[in-house]
Each structure stands twice: as structure tokens, then as C-alpha cells.
Amino acid sequence: MNRFRTGLLIGTLCTQALLGFAQEPVKSFPLREVRLLPGAFKEAEQTDLQYIMAMDPDRLLAPYRREAGLPSKVASYGNWENTGLDGHMGGHYLTALSLMAASTGDKRVQDRLTYMVAELKRCQDQLGTGYVGGVPGGVAIWKDIAQGKIDAGTFSLNSKWVPLYNIHKTFAGLRDAYLVAGNEQAKTMLIRLADWMIQLSAGLSDEQIQNMLRSEHGGLNEVFADVSFITGDKKYLELARRYSHRVILDPLVEQLDRLNGLHANTQIPKVIGFERIAELSGDSAYHRAARFFWETVVKQRTVAIGGNSVSEHFNPANNFSSMISRVEGPETCNTYNMLKLTKQLYEAEGKASYLDYYERALYNHILSTQRPGTGGFVYFTPMRPRHYRVYSQVPQGMWCCVGSGLENHGKYGEMIYAHRGNDLYVNLFIPSQLNWKEQGVMLTQQTKFPDQESTRLTLTTTQPRKFTLNLRYPSWVAAGALSLKINGKKTDVSAQPGSYIALERTWKKGDQIEITLTMQTTTEALPDGSNYVAFLRGPIVLAAKTDTTDLNGLLADDSRMGHIAAGKTYPLQQMPLLVSTESRIEKYLKPVPGKSLTYTASELLYPAKYRTLELIPFYRLHDARYVIYWQKQSPEGLQKMQEELARQEAVAQQLAAITLDVVYAGEQQPESDHFVKSEKSNTGQNQDRHWRDARGWFSYQLKNPNQQADRIQVTYWGKDRNRKFKILLNDQPLATVEQDGQKGEAFYTEEYAIPASQNAQAGPLTVKFLAEPGSATGGIYEVRLLKK
Structure with missing residues (x-):
């Protein structure tokens, strides 16, 4: 290990010590060491694989070839790919291929990744500066910026649509092609691209760079830090610091929430970069900023499914009314990035509490945003009662949430298991197999969770091996409601919810652990405490399918706003609601015999026509209008509420009509x-x-x-x-x-x-x-x- 790599490790351990964590960081396993077994996540992975392979790599490469002055083999895709954000999807595609190749071992995916990287190298070589990208007129833009000619807006830079955000996708794609999929050519290209960025920035003052960072720029600071890790050269870590947006960083360091109204997904990647810098440098301020951001967003700005934002922006933490009234609910990209940040913080601190959010968002938002069977990805998930989602189609929608969607369903194995030294952690209850080659341990997890409230772990070892197996005790299981058997013998559990059960022993081939996880039915109000509630069974959000009327644009076309479910909005005063004076209304949820995870709430629902509605896991509900959040009213407040809603809705409908x-x-x-x-x-x-x-x-x-x-x-x-x-x-x-x-x-x-x-x-x-x-x-x- 060279001197700087040693410094990186020491810096990481310093961060742990400064924050009071005496142990080394926890690390999740590389995707290549985990394989999904049959179940909902495996099905989603395979659906995503089909979508990925249906895309034309040459159409994704067309913007890069155009900007390099090479003839295009075919026309580029349309939509966002030829209206200013040209090439962003190509970067996402590199990452998606890398993740899927590692998760499945599918040679077709690896071959396509090899082709994409080789073609991008031709573009980089043709330009000769280290730059490669699909930004329209990019060479001229970057030349102006290097000379200090900067005109930055929130969503533009020198009159172009977020070019820094765009090239971040290329940076990230090349990084993942190397770090995840092992493509050495991508490593060389990534370093050349980073060197080009250093040269571009050399003549700019810190003030000029901070001005430029007003424009959305993705997680450039994170990827520069990653290049520092890859090369062992601290000049890239310094670049990461220069590209950390102080307007966002400084208040977070001071534990100040100034997020209201900010474009949510512009900020989350910056914070991922803060945490990566903290990990490599030992800077506790950057870590403090990242942790405070996570706690603020998760605890005060996140709805039941694990998503956040209205029309892409952070709504006021004390007013979620727009979450109910508007149709542009939580954006998938936001949760994609929040899971990245959660993974970083979990690895830094090792706290099981991070996994409660990760699991919630994974099941209820990420898994729900891909259409089963045919594929297609969701941009906005409306919380407005009785609205619906729309899905992309392979040759058309090229939104950001298609790019992150391609990635989401190819990396489900990344947080199921983790390790710290010789200790092994089981974090998620997903059917899968871990091959821990370094320790000669294979662990197979067989489960039908959440349909069955149990999981079985089987160990195979090359020889008897002593280590601690840590089993997550989820916070959604009540104290005393988790039972455990080892090789058929009941074992006492002294751990508490929100922690780990530590099983230290010498494990041998064939050892089995059976865990029973008794789920509870609960309700969860909106974060502002208003009278809208969602039902959950354990970590699973339950929703009701209401109807399939007016699903305009269900399969989105190529129009600029095709990602929005723009069909008819039904008046809020006509929505099904819950009428009760009791605080614990979850007890009225009754299971439907013969149907797994299916419930009715007939005693609560009003009006009567809705009493036959069934609540099912939201991730299984597609191609329909639905209700996740239910308004709760007392009988006395019902009429007054309906009159006020009707008045507001009438005004809104009159305006919408014209x-x-x-x-x-x-x-x-x-x-x-x-x-x-x-x-x-x-x-x-x-x-x-x-x-x-x-x-x-x-x-x-x-x-x-x-x-x-x-x-x-x-x-x-x-x-x-x-x-x-x-x-x-x-x-x-x-x-x-x-x-x-x-x-x-x-x-x-x-x-x-x-x-x-x-x-x-x-x-x-x-x-x-x-x-x-x-x-x-x-x-x-x-x-x-x-x-x-």
C-alpha cells in the first residue's frame, strides 16, 4: 500500500475516532459476491435486464460521437437526449451495465459494457484533451468556462441545460465500469477526464467555482474523491473539496435546516460527496453535515414510502398540503440518491437504524417504480389520493429517473449483507446467496418475506470457522416478538429492536438459523402531523387500488412532459376517508382470508361505496389509481372538511378547465x-x-x-x-x-x-x-x- 493509500485508510479511521466509533467501518459486499434467488427482487432484476438489453448502445453513443466530430452510426434517442441533456443517459447506462454485469455475471452485459467503453475511448482520443461528453457544443462551453466566462443559473450554465450535471453521469459511469465491473480501460479514461477537469479549473478562483456550482452539478465532488482513492493522488481530493458547494455545506455543518424550497435532487448528490470526502480525509465536519442532512430529510421530510419532495422541491417541513394536492409527488432519483447516502452512513457508523430507512425505501419506493413484466420506470409517485403513475418505454422516455431506474434494479444485492473484519452482518430479508470467498463462507437465505414472517439462513464453510454472525433486529418488530432457532434449537434473544443479535460461535457446514419476525400493523401520519395517515404492515406500505379510469399517458410518449401523470384529477372531497374518533385505528384493519398481505378497513371507510376496497403492498399495485394516504376525520369534522375541500377544489378545477x-x-x-x-x-x-x-x-x-x-x-x-x-x-x-x-x-x-x-x-x-x-x-x- 503506497503512502497516500495508507493516509486514506488512516483518515477513514480518524473519522471513526472523532465521531466516537472505535471499530473499523462496516463494508457491504461487492455485488459479484451476492446472487439474488427467486422472489420479487429477482423478478425486478430480470425485468430491468431485459430493458437494458433492449436499448441501442449506438443511439446512446451518438451525442458523444457528434461532439467528438465522429460520424454517428445512428440517430440519438429523442426526448431529453436531443433537447439539451444529450449524453446523460449514456453515463447512466455505463453504470447500469456495470451493476447488472456484477449482479448477474451475464456475459452479454459485460460485452456491451466493453463495447460502450471502447467507443467512448475513440471519442476521447479524437478530442485529444481528455474530455469526453455529449453536452451540445461542449468544447466551446468548457473553453469559455476555463477562461472565466461563467453565467450560472440554478438549472443552466452558459445558456446550456446543466452541463456539469451531464458530465457527472459520464464520470460516474466510467468510475463504475472500473470499480464495479473491472474495466481497466475505463480507469484510464476516468483519470484523463479528471485531469482535464483539473486543467479547466486551474485558472478559476474558488469564488468563480462556487458561483458555477449554483448550477446543478450532480455529485462531481464524490467522483473526484473516488478518483483520489483509485489513483492515490490527493490532488483529486483537493478538487473534490473545491467542487463542494459551500452554500449547502456550511449551514449543514452548523446543523441548520435551510432546505425549504430547494430542488431536492440537486442537493442530495452534493451531500453524498461530502460523506465520501469525510471517509477519505477524516474531516468530521463533512461527516457531520452529511449526517445532519440525512436525519433532517428522513425524519422531517420523508413520506411513508421513503420518498421526498413535491414537484422535485423540498416542501416546508411543517406543511405537506402540497404533497396531497399536487400530482408530482416523490421523485425516484431522490430516493435513489438517499439510498446511496444511507449506505455510506451505515458503513461509516454501523448503526442498524440506517437500515430501517433503507429497507422502507427499497420495498415501497424503488421496487414500486418499475412496471412488472414489460419494464418501464416511474418519475413521480403521487401521494394525491386516487391518482396514478406513468411508466417510460424503451425507445422514448429519456428522463433522469429512467437513468437512475436502469441502475436501481441491478443492485439489489448491495446491502443484504455486510462485514466488519471477520464479523458477518445480515441486514435485509431477501432471498439470496452470499459467497464470501475471502473467508471460505457461503450463506444462503431462503425466505418468502414479507408474505411469510420468517427467514432461514444456511451456512456452508470450507472448514469450521469462528466468527460473529450479526442478525438485524428490525425496529418494526416489537420487543420480544422475534424468535430464533439454531439447528432447530430455540435460542434466547436479549437484543432490542433497532440493533443486532450477535451470535458468536464456531460455525460449520450445514448450520441453520431460523428467524421469525412478527410484524405489526401500524399507521403513520404525514411528517407535518396533519390528519392524513398511511397503513403499514411491518415495513410494507399498504395501498388500495381504487379504479383504472382516465389513465392518460400510462405508458409515456416522447413528449417533454410525458413523465407527469397528467390525466384527470378527481376532487379531494370525493376521496375515500377514515371516520373515527380513536387514535389507534390500525386495529380495524382486517386480513382477507386466503389473500397474502391483503386487508380491509370497512368499518372506517367513508363513503359506503369504498368499503370493499382492499389494501395490498404498494409495490404490487400497478396500472391503476390508488390511495396511500387517507384523510382521517371525526364524524363532527367530516361535513365542515368536505365543504372547505369542495370550495378549494372548485376554484382549482375552474382554473384547470381553461x-x-x-x-x-x-x-x-x-x-x-x-x-x-x-x-x-x-x-x-x-x-x-x-x-x-x-x-x-x-x-x-x-x-x-x-x-x-x-x-x-x-x-x-x-x-x-x-x-x-x-x-x-x-x-x-x-x-x-x-x-x-x-x-x-x-x-x-x-x-x-x-x-x-x-x-x-x-x-x-x-x-x-x-x-x-x-x-x-x-x-x-x-x-x-x-x-x-
């Missing part, structure tokens, strides 16, 4: 979906709503089907003052606006009639907000295109 298109200013995906362009523009939040303004200008494209547009409605803030700007429609003057701040502490709307001459042409309408010289536009919160 809306042709809407963009929520300052929110990443709505703006990207409406092709935002800007100059000297900023975004922020006020009263838990996002805004965009500019001392230059910004614009959106609004869909205008059949030229029905009658007027544009814009939402402003009443206290904005000394703002003078013009509104242009297709570059023609529509209105001049002056704001004097006299409308008070409230949002207000103004409408601007569209002249017939400006509505004559087919296609989208471009609305532009242009500041007058010496002034700025007002803060724009929402722009709606309305018909009569």
Missing part, C-alpha cells in the same frame, strides 16, 4: 419542460413559492393547441417595487408593467389579452419578460396560458 399550459417559474423541471432561456436572471423562493426575475430577460415556450389562447395570466408578489419591464409574445410587445409595491403582503395575478394577430401561427407561443434599462423584472411566480 388552462392550456402553465409553467411554475423558478422550478427546474417545469422551466426545462418549457425551454427556459435567460440572461442576467436569478431564481429564489418566497412564502414557499419559487420565482424568477431578471435584470436582463427570460422566456418560456407555452403550448397552444389549436391556437386557442385568449390571454396570459401572470402571478406576482404584492411587495415588489421599482420594477419596470415589458412582456413580449413571440418577440412582439404584449404589455408594459410597473410595480410600486402597494399590493401588500400577498400574491396577485394580472391577465393580458392576446391579440388575434399574435395567436394566428401554429405551434408554441414564446413569452418573454424583458427588464427596462436600469430596472429589473418583477418576480414571476407562475405563467398560465388561458383559453376563453
Whole structure:
């Protein structure tokens, strides 16, 4: 081991000591040492494998070839892959292939990975600088940035759609091709790409880099730290520190929650990078930041399925009303990254409590986001009662959650088992087989969990071997409700829920451990304490399939917003709800005879037509509308609640009926979906709503089907003052606006009639907000295109 690698190990142990952990870190096993056995996770793995192999590698490579000046063999994919985020999917694909090759040993997958890496090397060699990427016009952009020409917005950099985020996927893909799948060529390419990044950054001040990091940039700091680990060269660890966003890091170090309104998945990868830097450097501040972030998000901002965010942003921790009212619920990418962070923290601290969240999110969010059989991935999982999800299709949807989705279902083996020295840990109850070659131990886990509340472990050893087998005692099992047998003999359990049962003995071939895990039925309220609750059986979230009406876009097309379940939303006052004055309503859940994990709540449900609804594990519910969160009311409060909901819903439905298109200013995906362009523009939040303004200008494209547009409605803030700007429609003057701040502490709307001459042409309408010289536009919160 060279000097720096020794330093890395010492730094890791220093982190443990600084935080009070005397033992060495826990490590999960490489995927190649774990194989899934038949069950829900194996089925999901194989479905993902089919989807991966159905994708055309040459179409994914097309953006890279174009940017390298090489002729493309075929056209690139569409959707996000040819509208500004070109090449991001290729990076995800490298990772997905690497994970799947390691998890299955499938030679076809390994061969495709080899092909992808070799073709990308041709692109890197052609450019000759170390750079390789699919960012449109990337060579010119990076040249400008190296010279200090930086125009960074939240979701743009030098007028391009998050190019740093884009190249992070390439960095990560090459890293995983080497670290996970053992491709040596990818290692060489990764180091060349990192050296290019060092050269690009050399002339930039720390202030310039921090300004650039305002733009979404994925987990660049994490991957730079990984290159430091791979090479043993600390210059890459220094690069990782320079690319750590201080605006996010510093408050977290001080244990301050300033997450309200932030784009959630922009922040999580940064925090993964903080923890990786802490692991390699021994910097306790970075670890403290990562742990505080995890605890804040998991304990205060996460819903029952393990996901977080509304329309991709952190909603206020004390107000989850938008989680119920809006259809853009938790984003899959967020949970994908939260599981990465959870794995890091578990390995650093060894606490079984991290696994309670990991297991919850794995079963109820990640497993639920792939369509069984045909495949296809989910972007948003609505918590709005009686809404639904949509799924991608192989040749069309190229969203971020397709990229992370390709990865999610190829790495289910990563946290089932772990080890610390000679000690072995069983963390998850998933049918699988561990081949711990280093110790000459094979462990086979046979289970039908959660349908059966037990699991059986069988050990095979090359020779009798003494070690401690640590079995997780989940927090969802009550104290005293876990029983254990070793070779058929009952064994006393003194451990408590949320810890491990430590079994130290000399193990021999054929030893068996049987664990009975008695699950409880519980309810869980939204984190803000409002009167919406979800039912769980152990760690499994239960949901009810309500109907299959109006599933518009169930299989998403190639449209920019095809990832959103845009079908009819049914009034909240018509949703099934729970009527009771009791606090422990879970006792009214009754099992349905002959159906595994199926329950009814007929005594509680209102109105009567819903009393036949059955609650089943959410991960098994697909192609339908559903209810996860149920409103709970007393009989006295029922009528008042319905009247208020009806009033709110009527207003919303009236507006929706005349809306042709809407963009929520300052929110990443709505703006990207409406092709935002800007100059000297900023975004922020006020009263838990996002805004965009500019001392230059910004614009959106609004869909205008059949030229029905009658007027544009814009939402402003009443206290904005000394703002003078013009509104242009297709570059023609529509209105001049002056704001004097006299409308008070409230949002207000103004409408601007569209002249017939400006509505004559087919296609989208471009609305532009242009500041007058010496002034700025007002803060724009929402722009709606309305018909009569």
C-alpha cells in the first residue's frame, strides 16, 4: 500500500475516532459476491435486464460521437437526449451495465459494457484533451468556462441545460465500469477526464467555482474523491473539496435546516460527496453535515414510502398540503440518491437504524417504480389520493429517473449483507446467496418475506470457522416478538429492536438459523402531523387500488412532459376517508382470508361505496389509481372538511378547465419542460413559492393547441417595487408593467389579452419578460396560458 493509500485508510479511521466509533467501518459486499434467488427482487432484476438489453448502445453513443466530430452510426434517442441533456443517459447506462454485469455475471452485459467503453475511448482520443461528453457544443462551453466566462443559473450554465450535471453521469459511469465491473480501460479514461477537469479549473478562483456550482452539478465532488482513492493522488481530493458547494455545506455543518424550497435532487448528490470526502480525509465536519442532512430529510421530510419532495422541491417541513394536492409527488432519483447516502452512513457508523430507512425505501419506493413484466420506470409517485403513475418505454422516455431506474434494479444485492473484519452482518430479508470467498463462507437465505414472517439462513464453510454472525433486529418488530432457532434449537434473544443479535460461535457446514419476525400493523401520519395517515404492515406500505379510469399517458410518449401523470384529477372531497374518533385505528384493519398481505378497513371507510376496497403492498399495485394516504376525520369534522375541500377544489378545477399550459417559474423541471432561456436572471423562493426575475430577460415556450389562447395570466408578489419591464409574445410587445409595491403582503395575478394577430401561427407561443434599462423584472411566480 503506497503512502497516500495508507493516509486514506488512516483518515477513514480518524473519522471513526472523532465521531466516537472505535471499530473499523462496516463494508457491504461487492455485488459479484451476492446472487439474488427467486422472489420479487429477482423478478425486478430480470425485468430491468431485459430493458437494458433492449436499448441501442449506438443511439446512446451518438451525442458523444457528434461532439467528438465522429460520424454517428445512428440517430440519438429523442426526448431529453436531443433537447439539451444529450449524453446523460449514456453515463447512466455505463453504470447500469456495470451493476447488472456484477449482479448477474451475464456475459452479454459485460460485452456491451466493453463495447460502450471502447467507443467512448475513440471519442476521447479524437478530442485529444481528455474530455469526453455529449453536452451540445461542449468544447466551446468548457473553453469559455476555463477562461472565466461563467453565467450560472440554478438549472443552466452558459445558456446550456446543466452541463456539469451531464458530465457527472459520464464520470460516474466510467468510475463504475472500473470499480464495479473491472474495466481497466475505463480507469484510464476516468483519470484523463479528471485531469482535464483539473486543467479547466486551474485558472478559476474558488469564488468563480462556487458561483458555477449554483448550477446543478450532480455529485462531481464524490467522483473526484473516488478518483483520489483509485489513483492515490490527493490532488483529486483537493478538487473534490473545491467542487463542494459551500452554500449547502456550511449551514449543514452548523446543523441548520435551510432546505425549504430547494430542488431536492440537486442537493442530495452534493451531500453524498461530502460523506465520501469525510471517509477519505477524516474531516468530521463533512461527516457531520452529511449526517445532519440525512436525519433532517428522513425524519422531517420523508413520506411513508421513503420518498421526498413535491414537484422535485423540498416542501416546508411543517406543511405537506402540497404533497396531497399536487400530482408530482416523490421523485425516484431522490430516493435513489438517499439510498446511496444511507449506505455510506451505515458503513461509516454501523448503526442498524440506517437500515430501517433503507429497507422502507427499497420495498415501497424503488421496487414500486418499475412496471412488472414489460419494464418501464416511474418519475413521480403521487401521494394525491386516487391518482396514478406513468411508466417510460424503451425507445422514448429519456428522463433522469429512467437513468437512475436502469441502475436501481441491478443492485439489489448491495446491502443484504455486510462485514466488519471477520464479523458477518445480515441486514435485509431477501432471498439470496452470499459467497464470501475471502473467508471460505457461503450463506444462503431462503425466505418468502414479507408474505411469510420468517427467514432461514444456511451456512456452508470450507472448514469450521469462528466468527460473529450479526442478525438485524428490525425496529418494526416489537420487543420480544422475534424468535430464533439454531439447528432447530430455540435460542434466547436479549437484543432490542433497532440493533443486532450477535451470535458468536464456531460455525460449520450445514448450520441453520431460523428467524421469525412478527410484524405489526401500524399507521403513520404525514411528517407535518396533519390528519392524513398511511397503513403499514411491518415495513410494507399498504395501498388500495381504487379504479383504472382516465389513465392518460400510462405508458409515456416522447413528449417533454410525458413523465407527469397528467390525466384527470378527481376532487379531494370525493376521496375515500377514515371516520373515527380513536387514535389507534390500525386495529380495524382486517386480513382477507386466503389473500397474502391483503386487508380491509370497512368499518372506517367513508363513503359506503369504498368499503370493499382492499389494501395490498404498494409495490404490487400497478396500472391503476390508488390511495396511500387517507384523510382521517371525526364524524363532527367530516361535513365542515368536505365543504372547505369542495370550495378549494372548485376554484382549482375552474382554473384547470381553461388552462392550456402553465409553467411554475423558478422550478427546474417545469422551466426545462418549457425551454427556459435567460440572461442576467436569478431564481429564489418566497412564502414557499419559487420565482424568477431578471435584470436582463427570460422566456418560456407555452403550448397552444389549436391556437386557442385568449390571454396570459401572470402571478406576482404584492411587495415588489421599482420594477419596470415589458412582456413580449413571440418577440412582439404584449404589455408594459410597473410595480410600486402597494399590493401588500400577498400574491396577485394580472391577465393580458392576446391579440388575434399574435395567436394566428401554429405551434408554441414564446413569452418573454424583458427588464427596462436600469430596472429589473418583477418576480414571476407562475405563467398560465388561458383559453376563453
